[in-house]
Amino acid sequence: MTYAFPTDYARARAEFLRAAESAGARLRTFVLPGHQGPDGGELCVDTAYLGPAGPAKLLVTVSGTHGIEGFCGSACQSGILLGEGMARGLPGDTGVLLVHALNPYGFAYLRRVNEENIDLNRNFVDHDDPPHNDPYDLVHPVLVPPDAPAFAAGRLIGELTGLRELLGPQILQEAVTRGQYRQPDGLFYGGRRACWSRRVFQTIVAEQIAGAAHIGYLDLHTGLGARGVGEPIFRGGPDADAFQRARRWYGDALTASEQGTSSSTPIVGNTAGAVAAGIGPGSELTAITLEFGTQPGVEVLVALCADNWLHQHLPPAEAVRSELKSLIREAFCPAADEQWRGLVLQRAREVFGQALAGLADAKPGRRSTAARS
Known part of the structure; x- marks a missing residue:
């Protein structure tokens, strides 16, 4: 079955809430203070939970960590987990928690970053001693040229080609994407403090995730890898068996940035690390990013630079x-590529099923007394 992808944040949220209510999920909402969407509406992180009050096993899916990537993640959550009923009819010890639009500002304003130009998936660090990526300082003037009166894609591609020849493709990708903490107007900026979405997510981890004995975690992303392919990228777990467990769940398709097998280079400060830090000892976490490829890397980077230039020079309401x-x-x-969307939904359906099957095979564990809401 194919579902229509939402056309904007407001519709995505409405469809998610409608599907969640129809499924009988318990809802919770966090409203971003001080900001509204382009339509004047509220910007919110919403959670929907299906299952017992204290699940021993918990599947968690997150959409919109990188704002605009929420179009894909929201369609997967609303269409497959809720619309198809995959999150219903679970074993009595298993729950499903859907975190929708973790970065609602970026989702609404078609940005990968949040209201402070922060890459949320680089923000979960100790900001008193941030792990700055020194090579980024070399590429920053190319990505964000000072006093550029207009966005010049040709110039950017030419200079990126020169950097690629100088540094090599792998080092260039790491320099750009690993995360940086010195250039607030730059790309992949991790911020200088814990941003609002981080604080919300840490609350969700403490109140809605911690306490389960076995946690399957899927953060839904787009923009890396082969077009239409859903790559499960290992994002860790606190126990030594986490990688092998993830390999049993997801098979040979599983990749790992640290092993050089992934389309993603190693990153710091991501949401999976926040889950690992917040669940406490004794819980098993099997965490992946499910990454759907769209365009060649250089085209994605050009789009990010264009968006950064827009928001450096125009008010949000004009830039959008x-x-x-x-x-x-x-x-x-991709707006008009129904084949891509079909591949995405088919792959998401498969990976969600693998995660639920993996949880079903996990040995029974302790049950939490904390309510999920």
């Missing part, structure tokens, strides 16, 4: 209506 926004939209959720 710019023709340049078509670049980032195509880079993270």
